[in-house]
Amino acid sequence: MQQTIVKLENLSHRYSQQWAVKDISFEINRNGILGLLGSNGAGKSTTMNILCGVLSQTEGQVSIDGIDIRQNPEEAKKRIGFLPQQAPLHLEQTVDEYLTFCAHIRLLPKRDIKAAVEAVKERCGVAHFSNRLIGNLSGGYRQRVGIAQAIIHKPLLVVLDEPTNGLDPNQILEVRQLIKEIAAERSVIFSSHILAEVQATCHDIIMIEGGQVVFKDTMQAFNNYIAPDSLIVSFENAPSIEVLKSIPGITSGEQVEDKTYRLHFDDAHQISEKVVLKSVEEGWRLTEINLEKSSLDAIFAQLSNKRSSQTIS
Ligand SMILES: Nc1ncnc2c1ncn2[C@@H]1O[C@H](COP(=O)(O)OP(=O)(O)OP(=O)(O)O)[C@@H](O)[C@H]1O
Numbered sequence: 001m002q003q004t005i006v007k008l009e010n011l012s013h014r015y016s017q018q019w020a021v022k023d024i025s026f027e028i029n030r031n032g033i034l035g036l037l038g039s040n041g042a043g044k045s046t047t048m049n050i051l052c053g054v055l056s057q058t059e060g061q062v063s064i065d066g067i068d069i070r071q072n073p074e075e076a077k078k079r080i081g082f083l084p085q086q087a088p089l090h091l092e093q094t095v096d097e098y099l100t101f102c103a104h105i106r107l108l109p110k111r112d113i114k115a116a117v118e119a120v121k122e123r124c125g126v127a128h129f130s131n132r133l134i135g136n137l138s139g140g141y142r143q144r145v146g147i148a149q150a151i152i153h154k155p156l157l158v159v160l161d162e163p164t165n166g167l168d169p170n171q172i173l174e175v176r177q178l179i180k181e182i183a184a185e186r187s188v189i190f191s192s193h194i195l196a197e198v199q200a201t202c203h204d205i206i207m208i209e210g211g212q213v214v215f216k217d218t219m220q221a222f223n224n225y226i227a228p229d230s231l232i233v234s235f236e237n238a239p240s241i242e243v244l245k246s247i248p249g250i251t252s253g254e255q256v257e258d259k260t261y262r263l264h265f266d267d268a269h270q271i272s273e274k275v276v277l278k279s280v281e282e283g284w285r286l287t288e289i290n291l292e293k294s295s296l297d298a299i300f301a302q303l304s305n306k307r308s309s310q311t312i313s
Helices: 044-051 073-078 095-105 110-124 138-153 170-183 196-203 219-225 241-245 269-284 297-307
Strands: 006-014 019-028 034-036 059-064 080-083 157-161 187-192 204-208 212-218 230-235 248-256 260-265 286-292
Touching: 006 044, 019 059, 019 138, 019 212, 034 044, 034 170, 034 196, 044 059, 044 157, 044 187, 073 080, 080 095, 080 138, 080 170, 095 110, 095 138, 095 204, 110 138, 110 170, 138 157, 138 170, 157 170, 170 187, 170 196, 187 196, 196 219, 204 297, 212 219, 212 297, 230 269, 241 248, 269 286
Parallel strands: 034 187, 034 204, 080 157, 157 187
Antiparallel strands: 006 019, 006 059, 204 212, 230 260, 230 286, 248 260
């Protein structure tokens, strides 16, 4: 039988009057990376803090490996590693001192601590900084130490709240790679407000907006869902919109500026090529052609509307 690593059922939380998250349910049954995508204030941190037992939910249940986090927090938390948005690093300690401390508070047997610290430093690429003060490490290496503390007790589930926030592009690529490597052996939940970040890293995606789940499926299903369905084209000798709409595959169109049009299509198959060929044949002198992608805001709005009219599985 398949193991349920995480189960959230009808999770809701309010800090005071307003609900920060409302009726969130999902399950994770496999290793790999699940992306929790949402704009600022959507409810990602609240969900993750509850999932890790840092915050107690107003309503609903959370279980890790079948263990209810409220009823048996100690056992449930043994199975979780957490890197919150503000990494809980001790800047005045060396990497070795800090990871040894983390191994102690994770209640690793004393005789195993040295080996666990060595293994996790190796895994996270910080072994050469063993005696360096954490306060003197770059952002990318601090984040590696943050990930190391989250996996030192070999948890089933690792929860990373915006782990690449504030890093430079190279550091982002390195930390993403490390996350992919650690997800080969366990389940990882990773939050971000950047769509490209989730697309580059995750195999499953949950989008939350206004504290509610608006989409959950595989990354591939999400990418198909948001596939572009319009082209922006400009011509020096622009034809009429009626002529453009008669190109096979184009379903509708509108003028957006002088000599620039938005053309909607129903089948992306070679649509750009068809427009380019037609333009050459007719001497329209094409100066611009772009597939139009929806902005994240537009996707959120579209999905939120969809949610209000149907149930998302
Ligand atoms: N301690 C708190 N007290 C009151 N309201 C809070 C508290 N923490 C969060 N909120 C509110 O709950 C909502 C969800 O916040 P949360 O931090 O979970 O969102 P988020 O998706 O993680 O956003 P961000 O990416 O900005 O961290 C927001 O409206 C936020 O203002």
